[in-house]
Structure formats: C-alpha cells, structure tokens
Amino acid sequence: MGLLGPVMIIVWKDVLLELRSRDLIISVVVFGLLVVVVFNFALNNTPGRSEELAPGILWAAFAFAAVLAMNRAFVRDQEQGGLEGLLISPVSRDAIFLGKALTSLIFMLLVEAALLPVYAVMLDFSALSWTLLLTIFLGTLGFAVVGTLFSAMAVQTRSREIMLPVLFFPVLLPVIIAAVEASTRAVGGETFIGLGRWLPLIGVFDALFLVICPWVFAFVVEE
Amino acid sequence: MWDLDLTVAWGQTLVIFGANGAGKTTLLRILSTHVRADHGSVAVAGHSLRTRPEEVRRRIGVVGHRSLLYDDLTCRENLIYYSRLFGLKDHKPRVDEVLEKVKLTSRADHRVRTLSNGMQKRAAIARAILHEPDVLLLDEPEAGLDRESVSILGTLLAEWTDSGRSVIMTTHDLDLGMTWGHRAGVLRGGKVVFPGSNTQADGNTLENSDIRQAVADALEAGR
Numbered sequence: 001m002g003l004l005g006p007v008m009i010i011v012w013k014d015v016l017l018e019l020r021s022r023d024l025i026i027s028v029v030v031f032g033l034l035v036v037v038v039f040n041f042a043l044n045n046t047p048g049r050s051e052e053l054a055p056g057i058l059w060a061a062f063a064f065a066a067v068l069a070m071n072r073a074f075v076r077d078q079e080q081g082g083l084e085g086l087l088i089s090p091v092s093r094d095a096i097f098l099g100k101a102l103t104s105l106i107f108m109l110l111v112e113a114a115l116l117p118v119y120a121v122m123l124d125f126s127a128l129s130w131t132l133l134l135t136i137f138l139g140t141l142g143f144a145v146v147g148t149l150f151s152a153m154a155v156q157t158r159s160r161e162i163m164l165p166v167l168f169f170p171v172l173l174p175v176i177i178a179a180v181e182a183s184t185r186a187v188g189g190e191t192f193i194g195l196g197r198w199l200p201l202i203g204v205f206d207a208l209f210l211v212i213c214p215w216v217f218a219f220v221v222e223e
Numbered sequence: 224m225w226d227l228d229l230t231v232a233w234g235q236t237l238v239i240f241g242a243n244g245a246g247k248t249t250l251l252r253i254l255s256t257h258v259r260a261d262h263g264s265v266a267v268a269g270h271s272l273r274t275r276p277e278e279v280r281r282r283i284g285v286v287g288h289r290s291l292l293y294d295d296l297t298c299r300e301n302l303i304y305y306s307r308l309f310g311l312k313d314h315k316p317r318v319d320e321v322l323e324k325v326k327l328t329s330r331a332d333h334r335v336r337t338l339s340n341g342m343q344k345r346a347a348i349a350r351a352i353l354h355e356p357d358v359l360l361l362d363e364p365e366a367g368l369d370r371e372s373v374s375i376l377g378t379l380l381a382e383w384t385d386s387g388r389s390v391i392m393t394t395h396d397l398d399l400g401m402t403w404g405h406r407a408g409v410l411r412g413g414k415v416v417f418p419g420s421n422t423q424a425d426g427n428t429l430e431n432s433d434i435r436q437a438v439a440d441a442l443e444a445g446r
Contacts, residue, residue: 009307013293020295076293085291085350088255089308090281222259 003098006091010099011106017076018107025110028069032115035061040122047124054123055183059176061119062140065111067165070147073104074155083221093218097148101213104151105144112136125187131195132186138202139179142209146171149213152220178202224250224413227263231358231406236380236390238404240397240442245410247393248287251360254391255285268357281309284351287362290343291350294336298327298346301335302353309354321349326375340367348376352383359383361392365399377403397442401435409441416441 018024039045039057077083086096116136120126147168154163169176182198192199224246231237241247252258253265256276264271270278285291292301299318306314322328325345335343344367351359359380365373380390380403394400400407408415418437 005310006308009304013296013304016300017293017295080293081289081291082293084257084287084289085305086308087257088280088283088285088291089305090277090310091308092277 003092003095006095007099007102010086010091010096011103013082014100014103015106024069024072025107025114028065028107028111029114031068032061032065032111033118035064036115036119036122045123050124051187052184054119054125055180055187057123058119058183059139059180061115062108062112062136063143063169063172063176065115066108066140066143066147067168069107069111070104070143070151070168071154071161071164073100073148073151075160078155087221093221094214096221097152097214097217100152101144101148104148105141108140108144109137112140129186129189131190131192131199132183134192135179135182135186135195135199135202138199138206139175142172142175142202142206145206145209145213146175149217149220152217156220175202175205178205224410225262227414229408229415231389231391233357233389234384234387235405236384236392236403238400238407239391239393239410239415240395240400240407240438241393241410242442246413247410248362250410250415251285251287251362251391251393254358255283255360256280281354282357283360284354284356284358285360285362286344286347286351286364288366290335290347292335292343292346295334297332297334298322298338298349299331301346302349305350306353311354317353321353324352324375324379325349326371341369341372344368345372345375348379352379357388359388359390359392361390363394364392365394365396373399397435397439401438407434407438409438411441411444 036057039060043053043057045053045057074083077086126132147164150164150167150171153167154160157163178198178201182195182202185195185198227250239247239250249258253260253272254267256272256279260272264273266272267279268282270282272279292298293304296304299322302318302321303314306318311317319328319331322331325348327342327345327349330338330342335346338346344364348364364376368376383390384405392400392403406417408417418434418441
C-alpha cells in the first residue's frame, strides 16, 4: 500500500468524525474571535497603528487557536482506541503521522478562513493579498506538522493540556517570528520579493519539520 | 516475561490461562506488534516482528479489551474504515459478510455508542476478522458477551481453525478455554507451561480430564 491511500483514509475518518460531533472547529473559531477582540483592546489598536499591530494579533490568535485544535488531534483516537487500531494496522507510521497532520492542516485552514475576513475588518487590513495567504499557509503547515507530533506526545501524559503549549511554542517560535515579519510586509502591500528572507525561512522550517517529525513520531507511539 | 518459547501450529487454537498480572495481555500486545520485546525473536507466519512488522500486522487480527472502534461512526463506517486501512479491494461485500457472521446486520448503520457492550465486542470481532488474518489474537474474548454471542464466537473460531488458520487466546474461563482450545498453556513465572500431555498439536485433546485437572492445578499454583 502506498502512502497517499492510507493518508486520505485517515483524513476521511477524521473529517467524518468532526462532521458528526462538530466539537472542534466551532469552538476554535469562537476562541480565535475572542483572542483577537481581547488583543485589539489590550493593545489599543487604532486605525493609524493597525498596519503595525495587526500581523502580531493575527498570529497570536492563530497560534493560540492552533494549540487548542492540536490538543484535540489525538484525544478521540486515544480515548476510543482508534490510535491502537491504527498502530496494529499495516499502515506505516509515516502515513499515520501525515494523515493526522493533513487533517490538522485542513481544520486549521478552515478555522483561519472563517476568522480572516473578520480580522481584516476589525484590524483594518486587506486579507486578499496572495503574499499574506501564502504566509498563512506556510505558517499553518508548520503549526500542523509540529503540533501533530507534540500532540501525540502530550496525549500520553496526564497533563496533556499543559504539556502541548510547553512543547509547541518554543519550537515554533522561529516560525511565528518569521510569519509575523512576512505578514507585516504583506499587509504593507509588499510583493513576494519584498517579503525578503522571512517566507523562505518558514519554508525551510516546514521542510525540516516534515522530515524530522514523522521519523520521531514512530518512536513516540511505540511502547 | 523471559525464557518464553512458544510455537503455534496452523489450524490450532492455543488457549493461555494465567492469574491476573501474569502477563497474558502483555504477551498478546507483543504478538500484535504493539509492544516491542526487549530481547528474543518473534515471528508470525514466518515474518519477524522486528524486521517486517507491517507484514505481520496484515496477517493478524486482534480483539482486546477495547473495541478500537469510533463511537461516533456506525458499525459499517468503522468496518469500511478498517477495510480500507488493510487495503481490501472490494470491501462492501466483505463488510456485509462479517456483519452477518457476528449477527449485527440489523445494527450495521447504528452508531457504535448506541450499541450494548456485548454488541460492541461483536463489532470488534467483525473488525478483527475483516481482512481474513492468518492468526487471531484474542484477549479474554468472552468478557462481556452473553451466551448467544459466546456461541457465535465459538462457531467462528471453529471455522477459523478448520480453514487452517490459528488462534491464540487468553481467558480466565477454564471450561470455555478447554472447549475451544487445541492446546492449553498456563503463563506463570514469566513463561508458558503446558500442563499434562497437551504439548502436541494432535487435534482437540483438551477434552481429556487429566489435562483439564493439570491445567487447573498449574493455574492454582500460579496464583
């Protein structure tokens, strides 16, 4: 069996479960909205300052929302035995990891797609910039890949809700910084070239995570 | 467990008895590739667990204490999911067939969470036999089953071994184990002992009352 087939089966199952329960995406969207409202007032965002503040608020909201979403990535599988079912199937650990990471990426992008227009209005910036959308995609890819690995680690601990952010934020700090810098330039109307080294930096981190995380995942889920 | 030397022939049901904590579940978790043995070698159908775990997983079916089914999916959806994980080409007729075998056709489209524990166990048995594995690993399969379900399982296991495939099961039920098994081992002191004269795979010899008594004595001595 190849890699793509099992990956898509895992995605199909997770999407079907989410459609049935609807307990993840809606709560993360609501949480994301609350974060941006709180930051908007806490940082005293005014029309003149929004170009400066909006990218930081945007990525703070995305990062917190990602932690909330990632905390749930393996909970259902762990509680109902689905992870064990996957581990005793002939599907490779790489496929399991990539399936879960792709599901997380899809869920996060859906959440961001719901939040972005609201943010654009509240924070006064143009969401319809390809450079901004590309930055969001690459940053979210990093969140999904690293978050999936750490979620698999955290779900096996008693204090999983605390464990995930403690692991997640330090490792993703370079991605968050690069994403904020690239978004600041994108919101300022810069073209792809104008984003400088920040976008390639996120790409390099994503590529590194995509190589390292599936490999580490096999050890994490092995008893 | 240590110094454990065990071979199960094709067409044979090996029943393993043992006190709580003797290591019955651990043994099955090693055989199902879920737990890695620190030392020694284990092979299923000639494939080493260490070097070809995915090939081993393709050839085993596992029924443990948990159903490994998702509560919010129906029985049929769970089985379609697992049949796709195991790469079954024409899965729909096979899913219908196994649902019929465990007498769950009328509940096929009910969510797993709405089924009784016994029905969930039967659905778990359907999941385990879905891909027609060479070896079935059953951890106290009778637990939670009513008399009718135990009878369904007994018939299924007889068909299984008659077709030349093997079963390894653990149980606390001496009567049931002696009825279903071709050989009976007792796990104690980290190794499996074969009381009486049931060391050869020469048909169902466990009806012999001397063997039954020897198994009961060995089990009592291990407590």
